[in-house]
Amino acid sequence: MQPFTDSGTPLIAEFAVEAHDGQLSMTFESAGGRTKNGPRNRDYVPALVVLLGRLAQRSAVIVSAAVESKKTADLPLHKRLLTDGSIQLSPASDFDALRKRLTSAQGRIGQEEGAPKAGNNRKRMRLVLEVPGYGIADGPRLERDLAAPLLVDDLIASLKSLKVHNSGGKPAREPIALLWALGRLAAGEGRLFDWPEFDKEVGDLLRDFGASAAPRYPFWHLGSDSTLWERHNLAGPPTAADTDARAGFTEDAAALLANPVVRAESIYVLRTEHLSDLADQADLLDRVGLAGVAERAMIEIRTAFDSVTKATLPSLPPDTLDKMTAAVRRVEQAELRKLVVGTDDTAQCALCGDTFPLRYLVAAHIKPRSQCTDEERRDLRNVAMAACAFGCDMLFELGYITVDKDGWIRTAEAMPSGRFADHVTLVGTRRCSAHRPGTEPYFAWHRANRFVK
Ligand SMILES: [Zn+2]
Numbered sequence: 001m002q003p004f005t006d007s008g009t010p011l012i013a014e015f016a017v018e019a020h021d022g023q024l025s026m027t028f029e030s031a032g033g034r035t036k037n038g039p040r041n042r043d044y045v046p047a048l049v050v051l052l053g054r055l056a057q058r059s060a061v062i063v064s065a066a067v068e069s070k071k072t073a074d075l076p077l078h079k080r081l082l083t084d085g086s087i088q089l090s091p092a093s094d095f096d097a098l099r100k101r102l103t104s105a106q107g108r109i110g111q112e113e114g115a116p117k118a119g120n121n122r123k124r125m126r127l128v129l130e131v132p133g134y135g136i137a138d139g140p141r142l143e144r145d146l147a148a149p150l151l152v153d154d155l156i157a158s159l160k161s162l163k164v165h166n167s168g169g170k171p172a173r174e175p176i177a178l179l180w181a182l183g184r185l186a187a188g189e190g191r192l193f194d195w196p197e198f199d200k201e202v203g204d205l206l207r208d209f210g211a212s213a214a215p216r217y218p219f220w221h222l223g224s225d226s227t228l229w230e231r232h233n234l235a236g237p238p239t240a241a242d243t244d245a246r247a248g249f250t251e252d253a254a255a256l257l258a259n260p261v262v263r264a265e266s267i268y269v270l271r272t273e274h275l276s277d278l279a280d281q282a283d284l285l286d287r288v289g290l291a292g293v294a295e296r297a298m299i300e301i302r303t304a305f306d307s308v309t310k311a312t313l314p315s316l317p318p319d320t321l322d323k324m325t326a327a328v329r330r331v332e333q334a335e336l337r338k339l340v341v342g343t344d345d346t347a348q349c350a351l352c353g354d355t356f357p358l359r360y361l362v363a364a365h366i367k368p369r370s371q372c373t374d375e376e377r378r379d380l381r382n383v384a385m386a387a388c389a390f391g392c393d394m395l396f397e398l399g400y401i402t403v404d405k406d407g408w409i410r411t412a413e414a415m416p417s418g419r420f421a422d423h424v425t426l427v428g429t430r431r432c433s434a435h436r437p438g439t440e441p442y443f444a445w446h447r448a449n450r451f452v453k
Contacts (some may be wrong), residue, residue, distance in 0.1 A: 003047050004148040012038075013047030017129075017143035019136050023063065024129050026051070026146075030069060031122035044122045049099050054146045055131065056089035058251060063128040065102055072110040072123075080109055082125065133230060133251075141226060150227050150252035152262055158228045158253075159269045163221065171211045175274035176284065177202050177218035181248060182267065183288035185257055192230075192248035195219060195238045209284055219247050228253050349388035350434035351396060351409060352427045361386045364393045366434070366442035371449075376442075383442055385434035391423040399450035400424055403443045407435030412452035 003011050014029040028051070031044035041047075055062070065087075066080040082105040087098070106121040134142045164172035180202050185191055202215040220237040222229035231247035238245045249257060256262050267290055271281055278284065285291040346355050364387040369377060376383055387393040395401045400412045401424060411428040435443060 001143055001147045003050050003146065005046075005050060006149050011043040011047040011050065013041045013043045015047070015051060015143075015146075017139045017146065019139055020126070020128075022136065024131065024134060024136055024139060024142065026127045026129055026143075027068065028125045028127070030120075030124040032120060041122075045099065045103070048102070049095050051146055052089070052093075052095040052098055054149070055129065056091050056093045056095060057255075058131050058133065058145075059091075060089050060132075061130040062087040062089065063130055065125060065127045067106055067109045067123045068126040069110070069124045075110060082106065082109075133232070145252070150250070150256060152256055152265075154227065155253060155256050155262065156265060156269055158225050159266055160273050162270075162274060163224055164274055165217060165221070167212060171209055171278045172274050173206055173211045173214065173218045174222055175270040176206055176209060176211055177215065177222065179267065179270055179284065179290060180205055180288045182257065182263060183290050185249060185254060186263060187289055190248070191251070191254035192232070192246045195234075195242050195245035195247070198247070199238075199240075205284075205287065208287075209278065209280065219245075223247060226250070347386055348433060349390075349392050350385040350432055351387055351392035351401065351430070352390075352423075353430055353433065354388065354390075356388050356390075360389045362389060362393050364396060366439060367445040371445070379438075382436075382438040385432075385439070391420075392427065395420075395424060395427075396446075397450075399446075399452045401427055402447050402451040403432040403435050404447070405440065405444070407431045410447075410451070414452060 001015060003013060003015065005011060013031070015026055017024065017026045019025075028044075028048060029041055031039070031041035033040045062083065063086045064077075065082040066077060067082065068080065072080050082102050089098075102125065103121045106123045106125075107119055108115075109119070109123070111119050129142075131142060159178075162174055162178075164174045166172040177198075181193065184193065198219055199215050202218065203213050206215060207213040216237040216239070220231065220234065223231045227250060229247060230250045232245065234242060234245045234247065248254075257266060267285070271285075275281060275284075282291065344358075346357055347361055348355050349361060363384045365372075365384050367376065367383060369383075372383060387396055392401075400420075402410050404410050409427050409430050409432055411424045432443075
């Protein structure tokens with residue numbers, strides 16, 4: 001398999017994880033020579049660093065590392081070894097130094113005694129591993145987990161496609177159990193949960209919110225998505241006897257969910273995709289300790305995001321920042337919609353005045369978000385208005401219509417013809433229902449900077 005960087009770029013290198021002589025081991029293919037696509041496994045070094053880093057995140061032990069090439073096949077193991085003894089990895093390990101240790105030791109392997117110079121140090125290697133949470137049969141899973149990190153988009157997609165069980169119209173158990181687990185994670189109480197505690201707490205929660213109270217099923221079934229949830233000391237849904245069973249978020253999922261932005265979007269996805277029929281959502285969030293994150297997401301997230309951006313993002317790949325920004329936008333738009341458009345089934349477009357089902361209305365910024373000061377961005381009730389997707393949102397954004405200081409809609413003189421012009425004429429005789437003292441400064445910006453005139 002090919003490994004990918006943290007931002008999802010494939011590396012030209014090959015590795016595999018398999019059971020070998022009763023142990024889990026990783027083979028890493030040699031580099032050198034040419035293929036029709038260029039040098040063979042030319043990303044040998046960066047790929048090795050990436051893989052060592054991901055092993056370190058999992059607190060793996062390299063039991064042994066040895067060259068395993070055709071040329072050295074006849075040598076006994078002790079003449080092919082690259083390390084003396086095992087190496088305990090931790091996230092604080094210096095992967096680059098370790099990589100150098102593994103590659104520079106290769107040079108002398110298979111060389112004649114007293115050879116004038118070291119040989120190739122991009123040889124095929126086998127690393128015998130012990131990785132917490134991965135048994136001898138988990139080679140394929142470890143291989144996949146090492147190849148590509150879980151990205152924010154993957155996590156959100158996982159949550160959207162969560163398999164849920166909601167017999168007889170009752171609320172689904174899985175999203176409720178996940179919200180509980182998220183609440184614990186957010187409170188810094190770890191990512192794995194003991195079954196007796198889960199049984200009690202999630203059981204009560206399921207009962208109180210009208211779901212069928214059988215916490216043993218989500219405890220087990222959430223694990224059907226192995227990127228999200230892992231389980232230990234279990235062969236099926238637990239029973240009272242399974243006092244040492246544990247389950248919870250995977251290391252990768254927990255790492256992403258430690259970020260308040262990702263957490264807020266995850267909560268949002270669980271609420272809207274899987275619990276939209278639950279009337280007492282707010283009570284549920286309150287109960288699991290997530291009310292603040294969800295309901296005041298906008299400002300909290302903004303602040304959290306700013307501090308996250310400043311404090312930790314320089315060490316993350318740029319792509320992660322884009323993805324997080326996109327996540328913030330989605331949550332913001334959702335929160336903004338709730339304030340500006342409302343939560344009834346239908347609402348009025350502030351420009352044409354027609355009533356539309358909610359999905360055809362957007363919370364349109366009167367002054368673009370990118371031009372707003374922080375304070376203006378937080379002026380949620382005034383900075384945006386409900387505009388329909390049938391022309392008003394676009395015409396306003398492009399500046400073909402604006403709103404004057406008395407609230408009357410003004411239309412541009414130069415205008416394309418056809419349906420476009422018809423819509424402009426239609427709205428041109430109206431007053432904008434979103435115009436008021438609070439919104440006037442934003443409309444003033446639009447008149448001065450966007451209106452085509
Ligand atoms: Zn409209």
